[in-house]
Amino acid sequence: MIQAAILVIFPLCMAIAAFSDLFTMTIPNRVSVILLASFIVVAPLAGMSLIDIGWHLLAGLAVFAVVFVLFAINTMGGGDAKVLTASAVWFGFNDSLVVYLGDVAVIGGALTMLILLIRSQKNMIAAIGVPVPRPLLQEKKIPYGIAIGIGGFVAYPTSPLMQLVLHNAF
DSSP: HHHHHHHHHHHHHHHHHHHHHHSSSOOOOOHHHHHHHHHHHHHHTTOOHHHHHHHHHHHHHHHHHHHHHHTTTTSHHHHHHHHHHHHHHTOOOHHHHHHHHHHHHHHHHHHHHHHHHHHTTTTHHHTOOOOOOOOHHHOSSSHHHHHHHHHHHHHHGGGGGHHHHEEEEE
């Protein structure tokens, strides 16, 4: 049961965040709440020590400190900041967090370039009938939740809880 929760909760939340940001340019607060609350419930049941859980929560706090500054200077949206903070807790202070944040940064850069290209060619895209979500063309913001979601999918196999499931499955 705990293995199923580890396999499902994080990826599902990442998918919801990505799709919601793509189509509405918002990420529901409940995604971040579910990520954080489910980690707090699942981690001890999976056998993680209180010290390790504390390090994971501290990783989330460190990410929060950075994204709070980015939000304050209007570089990152509030939903993006919250979901990045809550998802960082699943990785903890280790190499997997570096992999995750690196993946999000690289994918976010590529996503930004793609969206800017799409916006610069929106008349041609409309003329040939390519379906593009309206907020993607009309908003000035970049839906970074897409990069966070994809980065989460890419890096999640390196996370401590996922490693625990992978090592116990075989």
